[in-house]
Amino acid sequence: MGYIGVKTLVDKIDGKDVPKLIDTGVELVTVERLEEPKIKALLNLQ
Amino acid sequence: MKKIAGIVALVVVAAIFVIIGVVRKGSGGEDRRIAVIPKGTSSVFWESVRAGAEEAGKELGYEISWNGPELESDRERQIQIVEDFIALKVAGVVLAPNGSTALVPKVEEMFVKNIPCVIIDSEIDTDKYVSFAATNNYQGGVIAARRMGKILDGEGRVIVVKFMPGSGSTTNRENGFIDTIEKEFGGIEIVDTKYGMATVETALQAAEDLLTKHAELDGLYACNAGTSVGSAQALQSQGRSRRNAHRQAQVGSH
DSSP states (O other), X not given: OHHHHHHHHHHHHXXXXXXXXXXXXXXXXXGGGTTSHHHHHHTTOO | OHHHHXXXXXXXXXXXXXXXXXXXXXXXXXXXXXXXXXXXXXXXXXXXXXXXXXXXXXXXXXXXEEOOOSSTTOXXXXXXXXXXXXXXXXXXXXXXXXXXXXXXXXXXXXXXXXXXEEEESSOOSOOOSSEEEEOOHHHHHHHHHHHHHHHTTTOEEEEEEEOOXXXXXXXXXXXXXXXXXXXXXXXXXXXXXXXXXXXXXXXXXXXXXXXXXXXXOOEEEEOSHXXXXXXXXXXXXXXXXXXXXXXXXXXXXX
C-alpha cells in the first residue's frame, strides 16, 4: 500500500491519469501459509 | 600566491552558486520529497507500509519523509504533521487518515493549494484528493467471518475486539465480519463486542474484560494488528487459547 501510494502520487505529479479508487487486494493468511514467499513479501517478513 | 588566492575565490563563488541553486530547487516547487503519513507509528503493520513507500521512492527518485503520530488515536497530532508538511512545500503527500472526518479540512486545504494527496488504507469523508488506495476492508471482514464459520463448523459463540470509533478501515472490517456472520452463519452468535483502542495494552484490557464476562466462548475476532496482539495475550493469560480450535488467521494487504 505504501508502494502503490507513492507510485500513484508520482504518476499524478508527472501528469498521468490515475484512477480515483485503487483496490490493493485482500489475502487470507494462516499459520500454514506463513512460509510462502508471496505471504512473506506481503507481511514484510524476512 | 595571488593566483592561488584567485582560484580559491573562484571556488568559493562557485560553491555559493551551487548553494543558491540548491536553495532555489528546494523552494520553487521542484521539491523531490514526498511525505508519507501513517495513522500511527507504533504498529508493525505500518513498518511494512513504510518499506513499500521507500522502495517506490528509491525507484522513482524521490526522498520519502516518514512521520506520523505515535498513537493512531492521536488525530490532533496527525493534523499538525500534515500542516507541517504543507508549510515545507513537499511535492506531495500520501496520507492514511486516522480520523475519517477529523482530517477533512487539511486534505481539502491541500487540494486548494495544489499539493497532490493520495489517501491510503482508510477512507476520508471528502473527494478532494487524487486517489484512494486501500484494501477492500469490508471484504477483509467477510473473509475473516467465513474462516471463523469454517473453523467452528457453523456453530458457536463469538466475541469481537473492535479497534476505535471513527477509524475507516477497521470499522468496515468489523461490519464485514458482523454482517457476514449474521447473514451466512445462523448457528454462530456474536455475544459481545468492545473497542480495544490504540495500544496493545488497552486492547489486552478490552479482550480480558470480554473473556471474564463470558465464560463460554468459541471464537474471537480482532480487527487489526494491535487488537490481535492484545487479544492473543489475553487468551494466553487466561489459559483459554485452544490453538487447534482457534487458529489465528490474518487478512493482510500491501
